[in-house]
Amino acid sequence: MSNKNYKYTLNEGFTEEQRNFYEENGYIVFRKLIPEKDIDICHQRFLDVCSGKVHVPTVMKVKKLGPNGETRSEFTVNKIQEILYDEKFFDHYAAHPKIVEVIKMIIGPNVTAVHSMLINKPPDVHEEMSAHPMHQDLHYFPFRPANKIAASWTAMEDVTEKNGCLFVLPGSHKGPLFSHDYTESVKNKLYHGVFGFNDVPKVMFPMEKGDTIFFHPLLLHGSGPNFTQGFRKAISVHYADSKCDFINVIGTFQEGISKEIESVAEKNFKLKIHINTVWKMKSRLICGEQGVFQQIDSHL
Ligand SMILES: O=C(O)CCC(=O)C(=O)O
Numbered sequence: 001m002s003n004k005n006y007k008y009t010l011n012e013g014f015t016e017e018q019r020n021f022y023e024e025n026g027y028i029v030f031r032k033l034i035p036e037k038d039i040d041i042c043h044q045r046f047l048d049v050c051s052g053k054v055h056v057p058t059v060m061k062v063k064k065l066g067p068n069g070e071t072r073s074e075f076t077v078n079k080i081q082e083i084l085y086d087e088k089f090f091d092h093y094a095a096h097p098k099i100v101e102v103i104k105m106i107i108g109p110n111v112t113a114v115h116s117m118l119i120n121k122p123p124d125v126h127e128e129m130s131a132h133p134m135h136q137d138l139h140y141f142p143f144r145p146a147n148k149i150a151a152s153w154t155a156m157e158d159v160t161e162k163n164g165c166l167f168v169l170p171g172s173h174k175g176p177l178f179s180h181d182y183t184e185s186v187k188n189k190l191y192h193g194v195f196g197f198n199d200v201p202k203v204m205f206p207m208e209k210g211d212t213i214f215f216h217p218l219l220l221h222g223s224g225p226n227f228t229q230g231f232r233k234a235i236s237v238h239y240a241d242s243k244c245d246f247i248n249v250i251g252t253f254q255e256g257i258s259k260e261i262e263s264v265a266e267k268n269f270k271l272k273i274h275i276n277t278v279w280k281m282k283s284r285l286i287c288g289e290q291g292v293f294q295q296i297d298s299h300l
Contacts, residue, residue: 008147008173008216013105022106026173027215030102034154034210038092042235043156045088046118050074056089057082057300058268060189062122062129074231075122078129078188082300084116084237084284094237095286099152102214103239103286106150110288114141114149114279115238118156121164121226130164130225133183133193134202136172137238138217139257140190142249142275143292146177148241149217155207156233163232164224166213167202173216179253190264192257194220240283242291246276269300 008023022028048054050073058081061073070076083089093099094113103111121130138146159165180192197220205213215221217238226232249258258275265271265278273281281300283293 009106010108011105013101019105022214022216025170026219027168027170027213028102029205029207029211029213030098032208032210033098033102033212034093034096036210038096039154039156039210039235041088041092042118043233045086046080046120046233047074049080050077054086056080056086062125062188074120077120078122078125079117079119081115081117082282083118084113084282085299089116089118089235090284093154093235094284099154099212099237100286102212103150103152106214107148107239107241108288110242110291111239111286112242112283112291112293113237113286114143114240114283114293116236116282118233118235121223121232123226123229123231125226127225128185128187131186132191132223133186134167134169134197134220134222135180135191135193136177136218136220138177139180139192139254140261141217141238141240142254142258142279143240143244143246145244146217148244149238151215151217151236151238152212153215153234153236154212155209156235157231158206158208159232159234160206160228161204161224162226163228163230164226165207165232166205166221166223166234168205168215169197169200169202169220172220173218175218177218177253178220180257190257190260193222239286240293242285242289242293245292246279249275 060079183193280296
């Protein structure tokens with residue numbers, strides 16, 4: 001390993017080439033990282049959430065029936081969140097040793113999973129409910145430092161440009177956090193985007209089942225609509241160094257989104273709580289020492 005000053009990665013578990021790639025581009029892809037059997041268990045768990053057999057705190061629906069008036073929830077649920085406290089999702093994804101190994105190379109040994117979701121793009125759903133505009137995940141997070149936060153995102157079936165694969169803007173993790181808001185084309189609750197990047201060339205990421213991308217929270221990314229008759233599912237968790245600190249978002253670009261998240265929490269969970277408490281309640285320690293996210297008694 002060279003003596004280069006690394007800024008975005010911590011430990012020397014990566015090869016030099018992998019580490020340099022993440023430092024330069026703000027992401028790295030591992031093909032077939034998650035075995036099919038783990039993905040199949042998560043897939044079945046998603047269907048069990050859809051059918052009401054299993055409960056997770058947040059189930060978001062597209063307000064439209066599936067093709068031919070299809071009412072089965074797999075056709076109408078577009079996202080489930082806070083899946084971390086479900087032991088199947090925890091064991092077979094969020095705390096999966098293959099994921100945790102890479103995350104520790106990026107953010108270090110004290111790992112808290114702070115955000116967890118399974119994103120479903122059902123067939124035949126209008127663009128405004130199915131695409132995800134270009135955005136930076138840090139927009140949502142009132143904690144820092146940004147370099148101690150990283151996402152994993154795993155394709156649960158083959159994802160292509162036609163069914164809404166991810167796209168990214170390589171190197172954008174080196175820039176600032178931009179202002180975000182609702183865009184013209186996407187109307188889903190909390191799906192904010194940045195402005196002025198429509199004409200910038202993006203890198204599209206077709207992926208196969210089990211392929212996993214890890215990325216920095218300032219990396220500009222999004223995903224297209226699903227134009228096919230099949231599903232497009234992905235599972236994703238954000239991890240932070242447990243020793244991160246909360247920031248005061250008042251007066252920053254993040255004040256508006258923080259208020260919006262507080263009001264969603266109030267509506268969904270009948271809880272009037274501060275944004276920092278919302279994030280603590282969404283989190284779960286994965287390994288290493290506890291920190292700021294664990295200063296709380298309950299979770300969502
Ligand atoms: O899975 C997708 O379509 C995009 C997810 C994403 O970028 C996000 O939720 O931040």
